[in-house]
Amino acid sequence: MSQFGSRARAFFDRVFPERQIYHRSGGSVRYVSLSPSKQALLALGAVSLAGWCVYATANTVLDGAQQSASNSEVERERAKYDRWLNESRAQAAASQALLEERTRQFDRATADFESRHEVLRSLLEYAGGDSIQLAATRPIERDGARIIMAASIDEAEPRQSRAITSEPYQVTTVGFRARAENLEVEQERTLSELEDQVVERSEHVRGVLRMTGVSMASLTGPEAGAEVGGPLVPQDFVAYLRDSGLNPAFAERVTQVAARVTESRRLADIANSTPLAVPVAVDSRETSGYGQRIDPFTGRPTFHAGLDMAAFERAPVVATSPGTVVFAGTRSGYGYTVEIDHGHGFKTRYAHLRDIQVQRGERVAIGQRVGSMGSTGRSTATHLHYEVWFRGRPVDPINFLRAGRHVHEQG
Structure with missing residues (x-):
């Protein structure tokens, strides 16, 4: 151990011998004596400083590389997030546009449905x-x-x-x-x-x-x-x-x-x-039909332009369809007569009445009483002479009564 110490001492003395540093200034010379221990301390300080510089430099270089790598990763992540953000914004814009278009379609459809x-x-x-x-x-x-x-x-x-109904449509998306x-x-x-x-x-x-x-x-x-x-x-x-x-x-x-x-x-x-109703408001019977017949007064064949219906005296005679009274009075051969214009070319005539209960120009309703059954004019007994005219020509009233009965049966 002492031999190692001696060698170390010898090496130390050889490396750090006693040194003197001379300084000349203004004709005077000065010197500084450096002992081995001071030289060792200076060398140790220099080595430490160099080591620190090397460590700092290496650390800086390594950290710079790591920082660069980290910065690159950050940039990549940032670029990725930017892409995501742009895609999200594009999707949001597309969704907004789609929503607006659907809203317009909905409004158009709603307006169309409301119009319909x-x-x-x-x-x-x-x-x-x-x-x-x-x-x-x-x-x-x-x-x-x-x-x-x-x-x-x-x-x-x-x-x-x-x-x-008048309520608006309740249409959801x-x-x-x-x-x-x-x-x-x-x-x-x-x-x-x-x-x-x-x-x-x-x-x-x-x-x-x-x-x-x-x-x-x-x-x-x-x-x-x-x-x-x-x-x-x-x-x-x-x-x-x-x-x-x-x-x-x-x-x-x-x-x-x-x-x-x-x-x-x-x-x-x-x-x-169209005069489809029955002109007598009570039960009645047909006594003479429309067309050719033997005249009860002359005994000769004559044309009968209407339908004779018999009941009791004063039986109610009613309008067979709504219309306007165009004649109410006495006609030759017909006695007390009422004529009604129903429109669309239809007219009806009610003759041989005992009395008249309407006047000319009066608007009558279907079933309204226009007079009473009698035997005035050229008549042999109490009855109603009922005629139906279409465009100025007489037609068979029985067809109208049958049509009216058909309507009654269907109802």
């Missing part, structure tokens, strides 16, 4: 309003006479699931297309059912009118004249359809149904003017 709804409501009102009568289908008793009452489309069996399609189907079904009902009533009225023996062409065709003329569909309704902005196909469909409703109304108006 309003058109259907108007069409239903046009078809079945309080002032609209579509067909003569139900008789009632008034003053002892059978009266043909016109039924409106509102009297048909109600269809609750297809009723049109969930299943919007399905809901929209269902609404369109319901609207089409409403149109179809309305059309079916109107067509059925029109055919029923046509059947009744045919039973009178009067041709439908003379009642509804061109020869019917201005009395039953006019546009097939009211112009205000056509203008409403044009301004509603509806789908052309739906508007055309509505126009077709409206045309059928208009035709049904025309037929109903004609039917309401």
